[in-house]
Amino acid sequence: MIKVSIIGATGYTGSELLRYLIPHQEVELAHLTSRSHVNTEVDVYYPFLKGSIDKQFTELEPEKLFNDSDVVFICLPHGHSMELAAAASAYDVKVIDLGADFRLKNIDVYEQTYKVEQAAPNLLKDFVYGLPEKYRADIKTAKYIANPGCFVTSALLGLLPAVNNALVDEQSIIIDSKTGVSGAGRSASVDKLLAELMSNFKAYNPLGHRHIPEIEQELNSSSENAVQVQFTPHLIPTERGIFSTIYATVKDGVTETDIIESYQQAYQDEPFVQILNEGELPQMKHVAGTNNCQIAVQLDERTNRLIVLSIIDNLGKGAAGQAVQNMNIMFGLPEKSGLNTIAMMP
Numbered sequence: 001m002i003k004v005s006i007i008g009a010t011g012y013t014g015s016e017l018l019r020y021l022i023p024h025q026e027v028e029l030a031h032l033t034s035r036s037h038v039n040t041e042v043d044v045y046y047p048f049l050k051g052s053i054d055k056q057f058t059e060l061e062p063e064k065l066f067n068d069s070d071v072v073f074i075c076l077p078h079g080h081s082m083e084l085a086a087a088a089s090a091y092d093v094k095v096i097d098l099g100a101d102f103r104l105k106n107i108d109v110y111e112q113t114y115k116v117e118q119a120a121p122n123l124l125k126d127f128v129y130g131l132p133e134k135y136r137a138d139i140k141t142a143k144y145i146a147n148p149g150c151f152v153t154s155a156l157l158g159l160l161p162a163v164n165n166a167l168v169d170e171q172s173i174i175i176d177s178k179t180g181v182s183g184a185g186r187s188a189s190v191d192k193l194l195a196e197l198m199s200n201f202k203a204y205n206p207l208g209h210r211h212i213p214e215i216e217q218e219l220n221s222s223s224e225n226a227v228q229v230q231f232t233p234h235l236i237p238t239e240r241g242i243f244s245t246i247y248a249t250v251k252d253g254v255t256e257t258d259i260i261e262s263y264q265q266a267y268q269d270e271p272f273v274q275i276l277n278e279g280e281l282p283q284m285k286h287v288a289g290t291n292n293c294q295i296a297v298q299l300d301e302r303t304n305r306l307i308v309l310s311i312i313d314n315l316g317k318g319a320a321g322q323a324v325q326n327m328n329i330m331f332g333l334p335e336k337s338g339l340n341t342i343a344m345m346p
Helices: 012-021 062-068 081-088 107-114 121-126 132-140 150-164 211-220 256-267 316-330
Strands: 002-007 027-032 071-074 094-097 127-129 144-146 173-179 229-235 242-249 273-275 293-300 305-312
Touching (some): 002 062, 012 316, 062 081, 071 081, 071 316, 081 094, 081 121, 094 316, 121 127, 132 316, 150 242, 150 256, 150 305, 211 229, 256 273
Parallel strands (some): 002 027, 071 094, 173 229, 273 293
Antiparallel strands (some): 173 242, 242 305, 293 305
């Protein structure tokens, strides 16, 4: 059995990890930490887990936690994982960080983007970017994983086949993404009040969203030419999900057949990426509660633009589901272990 601990288990990502890990046949939960709910029964704090778990939230004691665990999921805001990862390096324990502290390899870009010091620069080289569809071979032997951002996962899965195969103008990419409110976390704020959110729709950080450098980093590592993206996120009044509509100008001579074949070949063996048939369009409900990504691709011959529709559950493939997928790969387990869920309808 794999002994698993979660640091920061009382947020949305922590609860989603528990939903996947409790029925996982190869997992034994060790420590579930919380700053505010120490000694609280997990199924009291999370009534939806009643009858599924008999544990309490505990205080974070790094030495005990790292000694008792085979893998630790860190579910903390940016700036809080670096010290913990540095402490973990002294132990025989794997780390999967669901925050942003080790996603960006350029220290200056990280510090400019997140306004905090990169306090563990020596560990950057050891962290593997946790997108299995691109880095599976590296993940297999990794000790540390930087789980990708939710918007980034949707954008990269929607764009990598086109960029890898040089099908589009790398300077023409526009990513228009919508997310459910759980992407903003579980802490209380005015923006998430029912009266503020319902019957409302708004963009935020259109010129400087923190995920832009991450998207460009990964696309540039796959392209011979410099990639620059325009990315605008929007908040919509739903609980979960990300819907990215991506536009890019197609290069001369590229046909719709070239595009479709590139996407089908790229993802034909991927357990969680589904390329939809011609005429099918994705809906956020079709991936809710799963680790799946559904993608539809079309070529608008009138404008010579590729249109990609890429949807994920921001808490699933965008966070906890992808983290569990990475854990499965790291420990040589079938990737669908604990993740073979069906979307929730209606």
